[in-house]
Amino acid sequence: MPVLIVFFYVKLKNIKIRRKYFYIFTKIKIMSLKRHIPNIVTLLNLLSGCIAIIFAVYGNFIAAAMFVFLGIFFDFFDGLLARKLNVQSPLGIQLDSLADLVTSGVVPGIVMFKLISLTVDAPDYSTYSDSWNSIFHWQGFKMSVLPLIGLFIALASAYRLAKFNLDEDQQSYFKGLPVPANTLVIMSLPLILEYQNSDLMNSIIINKWFLIGLTLLSCYLLNSNIKLFALKFKNYGFRDNSIRYIFLILSVILLVVLQFAAIPLIIALYILLSLLTASKIA
Numbered sequence: 001m002p003v004l005i006v007f008f009y010v011k012l013k014n015i016k017i018r019r020k021y022f023y024i025f026t027k028i029k030i031m032s033l034k035r036h037i038p039n040i041v042t043l044l045n046l047l048s049g050c051i052a053i054i055f056a057v058y059g060n061f062i063a064a065a066m067f068v069f070l071g072i073f074f075d076f077f078d079g080l081l082a083r084k085l086n087v088q089s090p091l092g093i094q095l096d097s098l099a100d101l102v103t104s105g106v107v108p109g110i111v112m113f114k115l116i117s118l119t120v121d122a123p124d125y126s127t128y129s130d131s132w133n134s135i136f137h138w139q140g141f142k143m144s145v146l147p148l149i150g151l152f153i154a155l156a157s158a159y160r161l162a163k164f165n166l167d168e169d170q171q172s173y174f175k176g177l178p179v180p181a182n183t184l185v186i187m188s189l190p191l192i193l194e195y196q197n198s199d200l201m202n203s204i205i206i207n208k209w210f211l212i213g214l215t216l217l218s219c220y221l222l223n224s225n226i227k228l229f230a231l232k233f234k235n236y237g238f239r240d241n242s243i244r245y246i247f248l249i250l251s252v253i254l255l256v257v258l259q260f261a262a263i264p265l266i267i268a269l270y271i272l273l274s275l276l277t278a279s280k281i282a
Contacts, residue, residue: 065190100179
């Protein structure tokens, strides 16, 4: 009888030890998986950008815009998840910038390139000989080079993201227009052309000088030293976040009234409110 008691005691103890180690092992595995969740969301942002590039190259701007908006959605939530799960890491920061460069840098650059090409009767870049022959004539050279100005958006976005990674001050505010905000403006243009059905807006958007001017303005705003408030809420009190609440309310009103045409106005409003409250941004 004593032998049986000892046997069952040892058996029970072994089961408890196994359960303890299984619990510890499971917890470690969950922690390890949790660390990768924000990075997976970031990679979904990158994937969205890659798909958007394919659509943009083939001239399907609407599908490209949808995937860019999806990528920006993932971009918003990867940082939020990293903070909530307390798994921020240098790898995540670098990966986030690389994904943003594709989704919010390369894609709008290609879209702007294609839009300017449509306004200047540019040569067919898919046919190497046509493009090469055109540069030997001034008119052809001008028409070939002008659309390339649209790609400056990708260059300015890359520079802005590199600066952001090195600037430790940009936690509660941004210095220069955030890359996703600039992308929203660029990607709204084909949506306005497709869905707004306004002759006035269409005539403005398909003007090459408007597009080139917008490109240069975007490059400046991306890398300017203008302080812009971040949409990060430390608390939900109106007193501490009045400018954010005002911006969100006005943005919703503009979207309801103007649909896609509201997007450039919302970004303009964002810059204007930031300039008006510059002394409070820190």
